[in-house]
Amino acid sequence: xxxxxxxxxxxxxxxxxxxxxxxxxxxxxxxxxxxxxxxxxxxxxxxxxxxxxxxxxxxxxxxxxxxxxxxxxxxxxxxxxxxxxxxxxxxxxxxxxxxxxxxxxxxxxxxxxxxxxxxxxxxxxxxxxxxxxxxxxxxxxxxxxxxxxxxxxxxxxxxxxxxxxxxxxxxxxxxxxxxxxxxxxxxxxxxxxxxxxxxxxxxxxxxxxxxxxxxxxxxxxxxxxxxxxxxxxxxxxxxxxxxxxxxxxxxxxxxxxxxxxxxxxxxxxxxxxxxxxxxxxxxxxxxxxxxxxxxxxxxxxxxxxxxxxxxxxxxxxxxxxxxxxxxxxxxxxxxxxxxxxxxxxxxxxxxxxxxxxxxxxxxxxxxxxxxxxxxxxxxxxxxxxxxxxxxxxxxxxxxxxxxxxxxxxxxxxxxxxxxxxxxxxxx
Ligand code: FAD
Ligand code: NDP
Numbered sequence: 001x002x003x004x005x006x007x008x009x010x011x012x013x014x015x016x017x018x019x020x021x022x023x024x025x026x027x028x029x030x031x032x033x034x035x036x037x038x039x040x041x042x043x044x045x046x047x048x049x050x051x052x053x054x055x056x057x058x059x060x061x062x063x064x065x066x067x068x069x070x071x072x073x074x075x076x077x078x079x080x081x082x083x084x085x086x087x088x089x090x091x092x093x094x095x096x097x098x099x100x101x102x103x104x105x106x107x108x109x110x111x112x113x114x115x116x117x118x119x120x121x122x123x124x125x126x127x128x129x130x131x132x133x134x135x136x137x138x139x140x141x142x143x144x145x146x147x148x149x150x151x152x153x154x155x156x157x158x159x160x161x162x163x164x165x166x167x168x169x170x171x172x173x174x175x176x177x178x179x180x181x182x183x184x185x186x187x188x189x190x191x192x193x194x195x196x197x198x199x200x201x202x203x204x205x206x207x208x209x210x211x212x213x214x215x216x217x218x219x220x221x222x223x224x225x226x227x228x229x230x231x232x233x234x235x236x237x238x239x240x241x242x243x244x245x246x247x248x249x250x251x252x253x254x255x256x257x258x259x260x261x262x263x264x265x266x267x268x269x270x271x272x273x274x275x276x277x278x279x280x281x282x283x284x285x286x287x288x289x290x291x292x293x294x295x296x297x298x299x300x301x302x303x304x305x306x307x308x309x310x311x312x313x314x315x316x317x318x319x320x321x322x323x324x325x326x327x328x329x330x331x332x333x334x335x336x337x338x339x340x341x342x343x344x345x346x347x348x349x350x351x352x353x354x355x356x357x358x359x360x361x362x363x364x365x366x367x368x369x370x371x372x373x374x375x376x377x378x379x380x381x382x383x384x385x386x387x388x389x390x391x392x393x394x395x396x397x398x399x400x401x402x403x404x405x406x407x408x409x410x411x412x413x414x415x416x417x418x419x420x421x422x423x424x425x426x427x
Contacts (some may be wrong), residue, residue: 003146004114005031005114006032007033007328008117008386009033009115010104010119011119011263012036012317013295014067014317015040015122015317017068017268018067019325020067021068024086028084031087033085034088035086036094039090039146042077043076046314048213050144050180053065053066055180056184057082063075079333092106093106094107094266097117099267099271114292116328117292118291118293118325119267123255123261123297124261124263124310125149126255134230136256139236140156141238143256149253162187163252164185164251165181165186165189165251165254166249167189167254168226169192169193169257174197175210176346177255182218182219189220190220191220191222191225192222192223198210200295201354206390217348222247225245226244228244239251241254262277262296264424270402272287275310277296278298283324283327284323284327285324292328293319296317301337302341306329316342323337340404341354341355341357342401350391351390354387355404358386358388359378360379360385360386362378363413364376375387377416379413382410382411384403384416387403387424389421392421
């Protein structure tokens with residue numbers, strides 16, 4: 001027993017929501033498209049979970065952050081899917097896929113067949129157990145990937161007011177959650193494996209600016225060490241964390257953000273995997289012609305750099321989704337995906353965006369002292385390849401994005417530093 005659809009999207013996160021909207025714009029007919037998600041709610045803007053969702057007052061709640069509100073587009077509520085004849089199968093896991101035979105089986109035992117499959121299964125948070133530390137299932141140890149994690153974290157925050165939180169990891173989750181914890185009046189200590197926060201993107205100068213601000217808000221940083229074990233009470237709640245450097249930190253709450261792994265296990269042995277993701281071409285098409293991959297799971301050709309990459313950011317999830325749908329429904333009109341990497345974050349009153357590639361020599365510009373508008377350029381082989389900007393206006397972000405895409409020549413690094421943000425306006 002089973003059903004047949006023309007298009008099936010497996011996974012119901014950010015990329016799935018944007019793909020659904022694009023399908024309707026390209027003219028999908030009633031009953032042709034099905035989305036299967038193991039989450040119990042319609043696709044939503046995941047970035048809200050570490051920001052508005054954790055606020056102590058007036059926190060963001062569904063339905064206000066369903067996709068595609070993050071791109072200032074329509075909010076796709078469950079009613080919207082119904083009205084557009086899209087079958088939304090929620091709370092249901094896809095257990096197996098036969099990519100050659102164009103069939104899949106769900107956790108309810110249903111077999112579904114399709115003409116085209118879009119893989120949008122996103123990623124899972126890495127667990128401490130994968131680094132040899134036990135205790136992730138304690139009620140006050142929180143990860144943050146989906147709505148149920150966010151609900152759990154919001155509840156733990158409420159019961160930890162004026163208490164101590166330890167944040168493990170200084171990446172995106174660590175930085176955004178630490179800010180939310182401070183806003184909730186919780187004392188925060190961040191444990192960083194490396195020398196500074198956001199080590200893969202931030203230069204030491206950028207990191208120092210934000211760390212100083214966090215310290216001004218009472219956050220303590222412990223660097224160059226990792227968690228080795230937890231102390232528990234008789235209810236199996238964590239009471240303290242033990243670090244490799246011998247420190248012990250009391251903890252009412254532990255937030256862990258130590259990276260992710262793409263959810264690709266359904267496709268291993270069936271599709272070509274590269275750099276931890278499903279290898280796709282410039283149409284987001286995998287090694288099986290009727291199977292496409294978008295968002296966090298896709299390893300795609302970055303035309304601008306002539307390289308295959310996997311990106312874990314929402315702008316890519318949205319744009320790769322639109323491109324795949326266009327490639328499926330209007331193949332003759334769809335050119336190569338020409339994507340400029342874009343990352344952003346918001347914490348406290350700060351807001352930054354990054355465009356391009358963070359390789360080569362770095363030039364900093366702007367007012368790091370007052371922290372209002374500042375940034376950095378990355379220059380490789382005499383060309384501007386990346387730009388970071390804190391506190392820019394909409395127009396300034398558009399300008400740096402356009403300039404970075406053009407990879408303008410840079411002949412004099414000192415001149416670039418003097419010109420600062422003005423450089424991108426002259427490109
Ligand atoms: P997801 O949005 O993760 O969706 C995948 C979906 O597939 C999930 O619903 C999952 O449950 C489902 N699924 C997986 N396997 C199966 C299966 N077998 N059967 C059925 N369903 C399945 N990026 C930014 O650029 N800026 C930000 O500010 C930002 N903030 C973030 C904050 C948080 C808390 C998190 C976790 C991520 C954030 N990101 C941010 C990253 C961004 O959200 C992701 O890059 C984006 O969600 C990827 O979209 P996706 O559709 O590929 O995956
Ligand atoms: P990140 O990859 O951003 O950061 C992980 C951090 O954990 C790094 O600082 C890393 O250090 C550190 N780390 C790795 N292993 C260990 C370990 N064993 N012990 C201690 N620290 C460790 O992942 P996050 O978990 O922060 O975020 C998860 C996902 O969510 C990512 O895909 C991210 O892009 C996304 N996200 C994006 C946001 C945004 O774009 N604004 C906001 C929130 C989430 P090192 O760098 O030295 O390896």
